[in-house]
Amino acid sequence: MLGRITVALETPDATAAAHALWQHRLWGGARAPREVDVDSRGARPSPDWIERFAGTGDTVAAYFDEAAEHRLVMRADGYVDAAFDFEGGPAEVVGLLSELPFRVASFKTLHAQWRTRGPLFYRAPGFGGHHLRHGWACAFQGSGHRFLVSRRWLDQDCWRLHHGPNDTTLVQFHDLDLDASTALQQAKPAHLRMGITDEGGYLQEPYVYDKDI
Numbered sequence: 001m002l003g004r005i006t007v008a009l010e011t012p013d014a015t016a017a018a019h020a021l022w023q024h025r026l027w028g029g030a031r032a033p034r035e036v037d038v039d040s041r042g043a044r045p046s047p048d049w050i051e052r053f054a055g056t057g058d059t060v061a062a063y064f065d066e067a068a069e070h071r072l073v074m075r076a077d078g079y080v081d082a083a084f085d086f087e088g089g090p091a092e093v094v095g096l097l098s099e100l101p102f103r104v105a106s107f108k109t110l111h112a113q114w115r116t117r118g119p120l121f122y123r124a125p126g127f128g129g130h131h132l133r134h135g136w137a138c139a140f141q142g143s144g145h146r147f148l149v150s151r152r153w154l155d156q157d158c159w160r161l162h163h164g165p166n167d168t169t170l171v172q173f174h175d176l177d178l179d180a181s182t183a184l185q186q187a188k189p190a191h192l193r194m195g196i197t198d199e200g201g202y203l204q205e206p207y208v209y210d211k212d213i
Helices: 014-023 049-053 090-097 142-147 180-193
Strands: 003-010 035-038 041-043 059-063 071-075 079-086 104-107 137-141 160-164 168-172
Touching: 014 049, 014 071, 014 079, 035 049, 041 049, 049 059, 090 137, 090 160, 090 168, 137 142
Parallel strands: none
Antiparallel strands: 003 079, 003 104, 035 041, 035 059, 059 071, 071 079, 104 137, 137 168, 160 168
């Protein structure tokens, strides 16, 4: 069981993706956010906050707790950032993703030790843009698979694949019941092969060229 999910979605329609997440009532059934910001300026929360504020700024953010740990954020450049409690595993995650319009998704690590200075601090590779650095998984849907050098790149034994409707693929980088250190050892090779690295098969757009050939 995951307990908490933080995900960044690269999507052709940020408003539609945010609305689909909102309809799943992932924030404790809240009828309205605790706080709404449009380009860091406060706005009045309401149940129809997405319809009211979509397109009114570069970033429209809804927060559902005082610490802003539970959130739903729309970006005008085609990203949605969401953090919410989730009582399920990879199968339930891929089921949720299959109902959202997105191309590429990135998930934050489940282990805080990877993100804080200490023996397990780790600067993971990722997809660039507004994506999260690699954590426990990533995902692709439909045309998002074209960011890979080939769909055959997914057929490797350094990760576990979960498939869902609407051509949705979840790539799991490590077992979920591992401690932070063991999870990191398991995930690192997968992160390299799915990152913007010399070993990776993900094609960042715009492309990054190397002239030292």
